[in-house]
Amino acid sequence: MMRLSHLRFAIWASCLSHVTASSCKAPIPSIEVDVAIIGGGSSGIHAAIQLKDAGASVLVIEKKSQIGGHAETYTNPDTGIPANVGVVVFEDTKIVQTYFDRLGVATTKINPSASATQSKSYDFSLGFPIPAQSAAEAGAAQQAIANAIGAYSQNVLSKYSWIDQGYLIPEPIPEELTLPFAQFAQKYNFSALLPVMSQFNWYPGNISTIPAIYGIKNFGPGLLSSFTGEFIIPASGDTRSLYRAAATELGDSVLLNSTILHVDRQHKSYVSLIVQQPNQPPKHIKARKLIVAAPQTLKNIGSFDLSTQEHKLFSKFFSIGYVAGVANIPGLNGSLLNVGALTPYNTPVIPGSNGYQSSGSPNQFLLGVAFDNSDYTQADAEAVIRRELQTLAAVGAVPADSSQKVTFPYISDHAPFNLRVSSNEIGAGFYNELLSLEGSRNTYWTGAAFAGHNSGLIWNWNEGTVLPALKKDLGL
Incomplete structure (x- = not known):
């Protein structure tokens, strides 16, 4: 009996599951990038913009129909007034203002x-x-x-x-x-x-x-x-102004409505992913590095090829x-x-x-x-x-x-909101163990679980810890 590699079997199986038999005959589209980013929320999009500016090619994989995570806006159809849901204000810090300026989004300040x-x-x-x-x-x-x-x-x-x-x-x-x-x-x-x-x-x-x-x-x-x-807010009053500008900047480098079927991090020099979008054949993504910016719960990432240490640490989170x-x-x-x-x-x-x-x-x-x-x-x-x-x-x-x-x-x-661990785990060195995962198996980790539920804190974490190490790893 012919043996299929684990990755090839996953591609073949996902093809049979999600597309017609005739389309399975065609080769699965393959995309090669420097960095694949799982999660198009505050942390993932910020990382994508910073890496793009550093000369890296990126691909953001987002399960929802829009980027921005908890930054959501409802505009009243009768009054035209935007109501910001979730993310309402941003800290008045240099890193926040620089990011808004980079995306060309005008701001104002309020108390x-x-x-x-x-x-x-x-x-x-x-x-x-x-x-x-x-x-x-x-x-x-x-x-x-x-x-x-x-x-x-x-x-x-x-x-x-x-x-x-x-x-x-x-x-x-x-x-x-x-x-x-x-x-x-x-x-x-x-x-x-x-x-x-x-x-x-x-x-x-x-x-x-x-x-x-x-x-x-x-x-x-x-x-x-x-x-x-004072806090910073978009001059438009609409929090999503920031993410509309980011979407324009990133263009086709964002895959929306995406389901990750398979993650393979066994290779020394790259990571392979299989991603499915509605009414499309699966895509094979080959990336030199991977950023996981989605909440690191076992429900979200338990199907990934987690190491024993990763599984042990992420299983301790509650929300x-x-x-x-x-x-x-x-x-x-x-x-x-x-x-x-x-x-x-x-x-x-x-x-x-x-x-x-x-x-x-x-x-x-x-x-x-x-x-x-x-x-x-x-x-x-x-x-x-x-x-x-x-x-x-x-x-x-x-x-x-x-x-x-x-x-x-x-x-x-x-x-899941405010991923945390118990006092005993904190005292036993949980976070030092968690941070030791950065860079292992060509994977970097970011998001609220690593920084706090605050966009400014997440961007601090990206720019202060995650991205410098990743860029050095890429030779940028």
């Missing part, structure tokens, strides 16, 4: 706290109105937050100056980075900042119990500086859930903020949303529904909103029929 519309506060789970603070109470609260920011900046961020550069945790690993974040905050006297951290960088997980490293990562120097100053979207709530005027009346640091009860923020169009609101795991559906997220509206209607915060009349013109599941 979301100063420009936000006035919100009424309720506990959405109890239907309990949160009384407005008196002038004296508001002043005392602002002073407490200012003091906490000072303590946090001086005692924490100055100590962990690498926090915006990925998980470059020093050895020996500081034990305090594995503490519950509330305990860590008490140690350094910035507890008054925890409600702000939770609400502004939604959803960070349970702000009281997440390991300290994740709490700091969610509110690093770049974010804190922008929070107390929380986040559904972002736009809701039409007839009769609701003004934004509502979800404040936990009885929870530590007044964080919302989960599963739940952090509030309904006006999108700029009448009766239309941005929302983000959080879950403490990824075992949910989009219907579950919509049910959370309906339950909240029913509770709020009972106290007159929204019209009585809101839970029946609410519609969701745009909603998107962003799971």
